[in-house]
Amino acid sequence: xxxxxxxxxxxxxxxxxxxxxxEINAGEIVALIGSNGAGKTTxxxxxxxxxxxxxGHIHFEGRDLTRLPVYQIVQLGIVHCPEGRQVFTRLSVTxxxxxxxxxxxxxxxxxxxxxxxxxxxxxxxKRRNQPAGTLSGGEQQMLAIGRAIMSRPRLLLLDEPSxxxxxxxxxxxxxxxxxLRRDGVTILLVEQxxxxxxxxxxxxxxxxxxxxxxxxxxxxxxxDPAVKxxxxxG
Amino acid sequence: xxxxxxxxxxLINALNxxxxxxxxxxxxxxxxxxxxLINFAHGDMMTIGAYVALTAVTALAMPAVAAxxxxxxxxxxxxxxxxxxxxxxxxxxxxxxxxxxxxxxxSLIENGATMTLTAQPRPVxxxxxxxxxxxxxxxxxxxxxxxxxxxxxxxxIALTLFVRRTTLGIAMRACSENVRIxxxxxxxxxxxxxxxxxxxxxxxxxxxxxxxGKFGIVxxxxxxxxxxxxxxAAVIGGIGNIPGAMLGGYLLGFAEVFFVAFxxxxxxxxxxxxxFVLLLVVLLVRPTGLLGAHEVNRA
Numbered sequence: 047x048x049x050x051x052x053x054x055x056x057x058x059x060x061x062x063x064x065x066x067x068x069e070i071n072a073g074e075i076v077a078l079i080g081s082n083g084a085g086k087t088t089x090x091x092x093x094x095x096x097x098x099x100x101x102g103h104i105h106f107e108g109r110d111l112t113r114l115p116v117y118q119i120v121q122l123g124i125v126h127c128p129e130g131r132q133v134f135t136r137l138s139v140t141x142x143x144x145x146x147x148x149x150x151x152x153x154x155x156x157x158x159x160x161x162x163x164x165x166x167x168x169x170x171x172k173r174r175n176q177p178a179g180t181l182s183g184g185e186q187q188m189l190a191i192g193r194a195i196m197s198r199p200r201l202l203l204l205d206e207p208s209x210x211x212x213x214x215x216x217x218x219x220x221x222x223x224x225x226l227r228r229d230g231v232t233i234l235l236v237e238q239x240x241x242x243x244x245x246x247x248x249x250x251x252x253x254x255x256x257x258x259x260x261x262x263x264x265x266x267x268x269x270d271p272a273v274k275x276x277x278x279x280g
Numbered sequence: 281x282x283x284x285x286x287x288x289x290x291l292i293n294a295l296n297x298x299x300x301x302x303x304x305x306x307x308x309x310x311x312x313x314x315x316x317l318i319n320f321a322h323g324d325m326m327t328i329g330a331y332v333a334l335t336a337v338t339a340l341a342m343p344a345v346a347a348x349x350x351x352x353x354x355x356x357x358x359x360x361x362x363x364x365x366x367x368x369x370x371x372x373x374x375x376x377x378x379x380x381x382x383x384x385x386x387s388l389i390e391n392g393a394t395m396t397l398t399a400q401p402r403p404v405x406x407x408x409x410x411x412x413x414x415x416x417x418x419x420x421x422x423x424x425x426x427x428x429x430x431x432x433x434x435x436x437i438a439l440t441l442f443v444r445r446t447t448l449g450i451a452m453r454a455c456s457e458n459v460r461i462x463x464x465x466x467x468x469x470x471x472x473x474x475x476x477x478x479x480x481x482x483x484x485x486x487x488x489x490x491x492x493g494k495f496g497i498v499x500x501x502x503x504x505x506x507x508x509x510x511x512x513a514a515v516i517g518g519i520g521n522i523p524g525a526m527l528g529g530y531l532l533g534f535a536e537v538f539f540v541a542f543x544x545x546x547x548x549x550x551x552x553x554x555x556f557v558l559l560l561v562v563l564l565v566r567p568t569g570l571l572g573a574h575e576v577n578r579a
Contacts, residue, residue: 094464095463096460096463096464115463115468116463116464117463117466117467117468117469120463120464120465120466121466125464125466126464128461128464132458132461134453134454134457134458134461134462135457136453136457136573137450137453137454137457141450141453144447144450145447145450145451145454145462145465145467146465146466148447148450148451148465148466148467149465149466149467150466193465197465197466
């Protein structure tokens with residue numbers, strides 16, 4: 047579904063991604079793990095078009111994305127749910143959700159998706175007219191994921207969905223991610239909680255300072271002594 | 281001297297001037313909200329609007345309302361064109377590059393108008409129905425005075441509905457929070473920015489037509505001072521905030537008119553200085569303006 051070859055990305059003079067290659071197949075959950083500064087967020091931002099690679103290619107179902115504007119990449123079905131939630135704090139919950147679906151023309155499905163989001167996260171229905179800035183951190187993360195659902199993702203790029211959330215909320219979010227996969231959404235998941243990520247994902251890539259250090263089925267990586275020592279606390 | 285009817289007259293006057301400042305300030309604030317651009321060429325959109333309307337009335341014998349609409353449409357299109365040619369290539373450049381560009385555009389328009397239209401002020405003569413004075417409730421006012429307030433308030437209501445109710449309006453507000461993330465919602469932000477410029481320039485044109493209609497004169501620098509005052513109004517209200525721009529506009533209109541009305545004649549010449557002192561005082565007490573929110577980190 048998505049194929050990335052030899053991606054090089056720079057921030058000014060800083061060489062942030064040094065030749066990343068990865069593959070994602072339809073229906074998979076693929077995790078991207080690694081320590082802070084390894085380039086996980088940069089990878090997602092490049093896939094969604096927020097950053098432009100200096101070298102390398104990104105193909106989505108055979109189509110080269112490296113020159114497409116961000117909004118067209120979203121319209122192809124690659125939806126990026128960014129780190130730190132990034133909801134529009136001055137817009138209401140409903141406005142946030144509505145905005146994310148505004149490029150769609152399948153209006154009956156939009157209405158159904160909104161119901162689905164309210165079903166997954168009943169608190170969002172309750173707070174629909176509140177400014178998103180008044181929501182708690184966990185509720186904002188629910189809204190961020192709800193927003194992504196409203197964009198009708200085929201490939202969902204999820205950046206640190208559990209960061210800074212209470213354990214109960216984390217359980218809920220991971221449950222929703224699993225249910226999205228059952229609905230046919232392919233997911234690329236960036237997580238600092240490598241243990242949880244490997245539990246959920248089919249395959250994973252381990253990143254270190256701009257390189258892919260290791261890759262393989264999640265179970266194999268979880269048993270790999272080097273990965274265990276570096277990312278799973280021994 | 282200070283009779284109730286004198287105060288009432290000043291009230292009408294203040295509502296007039298305030299309405300116009302508010303219209304101009306909204307345009308500044310809408311563009312600033314999204315691009316962080318202080319558009320120095322904004323006042324010049326008033327000037328162009330006024331000239332277009334004047335031409336429509338004198339050369340094409342259009343009725344005043346049609347001329348106003350034509351001026352708004354022409355200047356809206358011009359605003360979009362300027363954005364496309366001058367600001368879009370600077371997307372991603374430091375904000376100061378856009379600011380200097382807007383100064384250049386302003387200078388281009390003012391000097392271009394001086395060269396082609398001459399600096400000679402032209403009279404703006406309104407139809408008799410508009411200058412006709414109405415006596416009601418012990419007050420005497422021109423039809424034009426009422427029209428200015430009604431039109432300005434109507435435009436502000438329309439804008440508010442647009443920004444609250446329509447998807448494009450919601451996208452504009454989203455952009456003023458975070459352009460990057462708005463793109464991730466599948467929204468073509470270039471289109472949103474173009475619409476913001478169209479609205480901004482169109483409202484300035486309307487304000488220019490009303491302003492020159494009220495004062496009866498237009499020259500290539502007509503928009504300069506009201507443009508500057510509107511900037512003060514936008515900052516007082518909290519720049520980037522649309523209701524703030526409206527509030528700031530009316531506040532400034534009232535402050536200015538009542539300063540002149542109640543200060544001794546030898547002081548009233550300091551009207552413009554007073555406006556800037558008012559700005560300083562407001563910013564000392566509330567650095568983000570009256571309705572301004574704290575700047576959220578946009579990184």
